[in-house]
Amino acid sequence: MDVPKPRILTRRWGLAGSHTLAVAEEHGGYASLRKALSMAPADITALVKASGLRGRGGAGFPTGLKWSFVPNAEKRAGKPVYLICNADESEPGTFKDRYCIWNDPHMLIEGCVIAAHAIGAKAAYIYLRGEFKYVKDRLDDALKEARAKGYVGKNIMGSGVDVDVWTHQGAGAYICGEETALLSSIEGHRGQPKLKPPFPAVEGAWHSPTIVNNVETLQVVPWLIEHGPDAYRAIGTEKASGTKLFSCSGNIKKPGVYELPLGYPMMELLNDECGGLLDGHTLKAVIPGGSSVPIMTPQEVAKATMDYESINEVAGSYLGSGGFIVMDERADLVDVLANLLRFYAHESCGQCTPCREGTGWMFSILDRLKSGDCTEDDIRILRDVANNIHSRTICFFGASAAMPVQSFLKKFPEEFFGRAGVSVPDDWRPAASAK
Amino acid sequence: MPTVKINGIEVEVPAGTNMIEAAAKIGIEIPHYCYHPHLTVAGNCRMCLCDVEAGGRGPDIACNMQARDGLAIRTDTPRVKQMRKSVMEFLLKNHPLDCPICDQSGECRLQDYYMDYGQYESRLADPKVTKHKRQDIGDHLVLDAERCVACSRCVRFGDQITGTGELRLFNRTDHTEIGIFPGVRIDHDYQGNLADICPVGAITSKDFRFQKRVWYLTDTDSICTACATGCDIKVCHERNQVFRIKPRRNDAVNQSWMCDHGRMIWQDLTSLGRLLQARVEGQVGNTDAAMQTAVETLQGAEPGTVGVVLGTQASNEANWALWRLAKDALKGASVFWCQGNDPGAWDRVDDLLIDADKNPNTEGVRALTRHDASIGDGADLAHAVREGNLKTLLVLQDDVLGRLGDAADGVAVLYIGTHRNGTVDKAAVVLPAAHTVEQDATYTNRRGQVQRVRRAVHPAGDSRPAWQLLDRLGASLGKAPGASTAAIAFKKLSAQVPAFADMTYRALGTQGLPLVAPQPEAQTDQASQEHHEPAK
Numbered sequence: 001m002d003v004p005k006p007r008i009l010t011r012r013w014g015l016a017g018s019h020t021l022a023v024a025e026e027h028g029g030y031a032s033l034r035k036a037l038s039m040a041p042a043d044i045t046a047l048v049k050a051s052g053l054r055g056r057g058g059a060g061f062p063t064g065l066k067w068s069f070v071p072n073a074e075k076r077a078g079k080p081v082y083l084i085c086n087a088d089e090s091e092p093g094t095f096k097d098r099y100c101i102w103n104d105p106h107m108l109i110e111g112c113v114i115a116a117h118a119i120g121a122k123a124a125y126i127y128l129r130g131e132f133k134y135v136k137d138r139l140d141d142a143l144k145e146a147r148a149k150g151y152v153g154k155n156i157m158g159s160g161v162d163v164d165v166w167t168h169q170g171a172g173a174y175i176c177g178e179e180t181a182l183l184s185s186i187e188g189h190r191g192q193p194k195l196k197p198p199f200p201a202v203e204g205a206w207h208s209p210t211i212v213n214n215v216e217t218l219q220v221v222p223w224l225i226e227h228g229p230d231a232y233r234a235i236g237t238e239k240a241s242g243t244k245l246f247s248c249s250g251n252i253k254k255p256g257v258y259e260l261p262l263g264y265p266m267m268e269l270l271n272d273e274c275g276g277l278l279d280g281h282t283l284k285a286v287i288p289g290g291s292s293v294p295i296m297t298p299q300e301v302a303k304a305t306m307d308y309e310s311i312n313e314v315a316g317s318y319l320g321s322g323g324f325i326v327m328d329e330r331a332d333l334v335d336v337l338a339n340l341l342r343f344y345a346h347e348s349c350g351q352c353t354p355c356r357e358g359t360g361w362m363f364s365i366l367d368r369l370k371s372g373d374c375t376e377d378d379i380r381i382l383r384d385v386a387n388n389i390h391s392r393t394i395c396f397f398g399a400s401a402a403m404p405v406q407s408f409l410k411k412f413p414e415e416f417f418g419r420a421g422v423s424v425p426d427d428w429r430p431a432a433s434a435k
Numbered sequence: 436m437p438t439v440k441i442n443g444i445e446v447e448v449p450a451g452t453n454m455i456e457a458a459a460k461i462g463i464e465i466p467h468y469c470y471h472p473h474l475t476v477a478g479n480c481r482m483c484l485c486d487v488e489a490g491g492r493g494p495d496i497a498c499n500m501q502a503r504d505g506l507a508i509r510t511d512t513p514r515v516k517q518m519r520k521s522v523m524e525f526l527l528k529n530h531p532l533d534c535p536i537c538d539q540s541g542e543c544r545l546q547d548y549y550m551d552y553g554q555y556e557s558r559l560a561d562p563k564v565t566k567h568k569r570q571d572i573g574d575h576l577v578l579d580a581e582r583c584v585a586c587s588r589c590v591r592f593g594d595q596i597t598g599t600g601e602l603r604l605f606n607r608t609d610h611t612e613i614g615i616f617p618g619v620r621i622d623h624d625y626q627g628n629l630a631d632i633c634p635v636g637a638i639t640s641k642d643f644r645f646q647k648r649v650w651y652l653t654d655t656d657s658i659c660t661a662c663a664t665g666c667d668i669k670v671c672h673e674r675n676q677v678f679r680i681k682p683r684r685n686d687a688v689n690q691s692w693m694c695d696h697g698r699m700i701w702q703d704l705t706s707l708g709r710l711l712q713a714r715v716e717g718q719v720g721n722t723d724a725a726m727q728t729a730v731e732t733l734q735g736a737e738p739g740t741v742g743v744v745l746g747t748q749a750s751n752e753a754n755w756a757l758w759r760l761a762k763d764a765l766k767g768a769s770v771f772w773c774q775g776n777d778p779g780a781w782d783r784v785d786d787l788l789i790d791a792d793k794n795p796n797t798e799g800v801r802a803l804t805r806h807d808a809s810i811g812d813g814a815d816l817a818h819a820v821r822e823g824n825l826k827t828l829l830v831l832q833d834d835v836l837g838r839l840g841d842a843a844d845g846v847a848v849l850y851i852g853t854h855r856n857g858t859v860d861k862a863a864v865v866l867p868a869a870h871t872v873e874q875d876a877t878y879t880n881r882r883g884q885v886q887r888v889r890r891a892v893h894p895a896g897d898s899r900p901a902w903q904l905l906d907r908l909g910a911s912l913g914k915a916p917g918a919s920t921a922a923i924a925f926k927k928l929s930a931q932v933p934a935f936a937d938m939t940y941r942a943l944g945t946q947g948l949p950l951v952a953p954q955p956e957a958q959t960d961q962a963s964q965e966h967h968e969p970a971k
């Protein structure tokens with residue numbers, strides 16, 4: 001498509017030594033920090049609000065609004081505020097944050113310091129997934145540079161603002177990407193989600209107000225300071241401003257991470273950026289936002305654009321974290337779904353009843369179905385179990401495990417009933433949309 | 436106070452009250468496993484899911500929804516019914532269904548809720564996850580991890596109540612398993628509570644293991660008399676035999692807990708030192724004859740040489756009867772009280788429940804002494820005995836001779852009590868008294884809470900409630916205190932002693948009432964006296 005494709009997050013990617021302070025500074029790094037430090041915290045939050053930036057971790061919650069939930073100093077009664085950067089990135093199909101940090105760690109550090117200043121935090125923690133040891137090492141090196149230069153630590157650039165930034169390595173649990181489980185983990189407890197309310201912005205890490213933001217979300221912030229909210233709003237759609245990183249994988253010619261304005265046509269992402277399907281193959285399905293979101297049919301893909309609203313309207317699915325998984329006609333969806341459920345049945349934290357017992361149940365039915373050892377009733381039970389998990393659990397993991405099952409069964413029932421050796425029952429389709 | 440709506444019914448509750456408690460107030464039961472009124476909210480079982488009509492988004496869990504104006508929930512919709520059914524199905528997905536050999540059977544929330552919300556048609560085709568069974572985790576506890584519903588009550592108890600943190604949920608997904616840290620054993624004094632709060636048969640009591648099917652048991656509300664705390668209990672018995680004691684909720688006394696020592700007080704009923712028959716000069720005999728000897732001894736005593744000793748081990752009614760006896764039938768008898776017995780073998784004390792004072796009624800006796808300034812204390816008694824002023828002592832369950840030693844040689848002791856001690860061996864007459872589990876009476880705990888014990892089993896042997904023995908003694912001496920029943924004795928006590936003013940058995944109910952304090956600030960918060968359904 002002929003829309004401009006501004007590079008906000010990837011603007012320094014590809015430069016030799018883009019991960020070093022010298023290269024970052026040479027290309028505008030930390031200029032925004034200097035500017036932000038002279039701004040009142042509330043003005044930064046207002047700016048972010050005005051930009052329309054929405055969280056890139058999956059839920060798409062307006063970032064500035066979230067920041068404004070931090071209670072004021074009087075209500076906090078002496079409690080500190082924390083900023084936590086969520087770099088757990090464990091959702092299958094999502095692999096953008098690791099590149100963000102790997103290619104431009106200073107953009108994240110700068111974003112963290114500005115965000116911490118905006119919400120009144122003196123400490124920011126970057127929580128990295130256990131497997132990202134190599135990424136953490138590079139980030140730690142960058143932090144060392146930034147600290148030496150006085151961009152992190154006490155009295156940053158003589159502004160009187162103190163913000164320290166620390167990295168923390170998780171142990172490799174998907175659930176620790178869920179923000180409240182992340183909090184439990186960083187506090188030193190078993191990585192289990194906590195009940196909401198209270199919400200982290202009011203009572204988070206160590207019972208203190210805590211803002212959790214995704215890597216990509218925080219990396220947008222320096223650009224916003226430099227260019228202002230209107231420039232950001234000029235990109236993307238009305239309700240989804242700016243650009244987004246898409247992690248593209250599956251049966252495509254050019255898998256990788258692409259930065260595109262929100263609202264970009266899905267077919268063009270597939271055919272142009274990703275180079276199209278492998279030769280001689282046809283499109284079967286797309287999972288547009290990471291493994292947890294409902295699957296889309298080719299007809300839906302043709303109609304949708306890459307933004308929160310369109311994907312939901314067209315396909316009842318979500319943009320999620322932007323993990324774009326493409327499957328051609330060779331994909332055995334029973335196998336694909338069983339594989340996904342193997343993951344969820346392994347990663348459920350086991351805390352609440354429906355998810356603890358239901359994910360394993362769904363997997364064992366699918367595992368049987370793979371070899372055809374399954375009846376029509378089993379498939380009905382499978383759908384029931386998914387419906388009985390969705391919206392009834394402590395955290396959104398339950399729904400994340402249920403949605404693939406619900407959507408695969410609704411949109412591709414022939415594959416499942418066919419494997420059980422029966423045709424799709426007449427009553428199946430209307431009821432499947434019950435959820 | 437905010438008003439919330441539950442199934443269309445408005446109810447006003449204190450701010451912060453959750454919807455399980457609010458619903459209970461208007462008689463609507465919201466089923467739950469993980470919620471416990473004296474532990475933090477975990478919200479993991481999902482059994483309490485309700486529909487939210489207004490003031491929130493549903494479905495949501497009742498245990499984590501706090502009362503606020505405008506909140507309206509429903510527990511009676513088809514969806515709520517379906518949600519409960521589904522949670523039950525999930526809970527049973529990997530449950531072993533050991534009911535025929537499970538001690539919890541009959542008081543198991545899986546069973547109970549299944550009757551109400553069950554699916555009644557199994558859809559489970561896959562093999563169950565197996566876990567560790569029959570684990571010895573403490574002197575009083577057995578753990579069966581397969582039966583666990585992962586409600587985390589026991590974990591929270593260890594973290595929040597005893598602070599010992601031995602239990603954890605290990606692993607994840609449907610392999611989540613309750614267990615104890617390697618090399619650790621639960622050895623605190625509150626183990627039994629873990630078996631109580633476990634809503635299923637995962638943690639069961641070793642002491643009660645395979646003793647009795649619970650549906651044969653009758654529960655009698657009472658209190659524990661093993662120390663001055665007076666924890667509320669229920670005595671579970673069948674055919675005149677006690678099988679176990681469990682705590683009963685009383686937020687003014689013991690929340691929902693009790694210690695392991697108190698749990699076993701019923702063993703005293705039949706313990707070796709139990710006095711089952713009367714004795715005269717060490718010879719076992721019948722109560723009438725011993726009573727006659729006691730009457731003759733008291734009548735034959737020279738005026739001014741008789742003393743009575745109140746007992747902090749005995750009930751308010753017995754102490755009152757003895758006090759009246761001294762005043763009315765034994766005119767001129769001096770009255771004494773002594774500060775407690777030796778704690779004896781059981782010397783544990785802590786900040787939670789176990790009090791250093793092992794006497795259940797010290798405050799009740801103190802209330803009498805505050806009313807009647809002529810009552811002497813232990814020093815006065817020792818002095819009087821040393822001076823030779825006292826020749827006959829009528830003693831209510833207090834080891835007077837153990838304390839006075841040789842100084843009391845030559846004093847004729849008439850003793851009323853439940854168990855053998857140093858005084859019993861030297862007493863001229865011994866009348867066997869009923870144990871707290873065997874009688875109706877009241878005791879006043881360390882905070883001045885007056886609470887009832889109720890007769891659960893018949894008094895063993897010839898023993899009778901001490902107030903009854905004293906009433907009979909008074910009658911034979913010409914003036915009975917008038918304790919024909921415990922309730923009547925208490926009524927008279929409350930009429931005569933202002934600290935007990937206006938109290939009746941009915942008013943004491945299941946939770947008791949605080950002593951009427953002379954100074955207003957000592958009054959306990961009335962709100963905490965509200966009746967609650969006992970938490971399991």
Ligand SMILES: Cc1cc2nc3c(=O)[nH]c(=O)nc-3n(C[C@H](O)[C@H](O)[C@H](O)COP(=O)(O)O)c2cc1C
Pocket residue numbers: 054055056057058059060061063086087088089090091174175176177178179180212213214215217218395396397400
């Ligand atoms: C099961 C689960 C896993 C999640 N994993 C991640 C993750 O790996 N990274 C992330 O940024 N957010 C993840 N989230 C979303 C976070 O809970 C949270 O919404 C997000 O970090 C907020 O940041 P944002 O507002 O910048 O998007 C996950 C959520 C769920 C329910």
Ligand code: SF4
Pocket residue numbers: 175192193347348349350351352353355356393394395396397398
């Ligand atoms: S939904 Fe699953 S992952 Fe989330 S708290 Fe419940 S059991 Fe844990």
Ligand code: SF4
Pocket residue numbers: 530531532533534535537538539540541543544545546582635636637
């Ligand atoms: S815990 Fe309950 S359901 Fe399970 S075996 Fe015991 S009695 Fe039966």
Ligand code: SF4
Pocket residue numbers: 582583584585586587588589590613632633634635637638
């Ligand atoms: S052992 Fe009992 S109390 Fe502990 S988590 Fe399991 S079911 Fe709950």
Ligand code: FES
Pocket residue numbers: 466467468469470477478479480481482483484496497498499
């Ligand atoms: S009682 Fe509410 S979730 Fe368990």
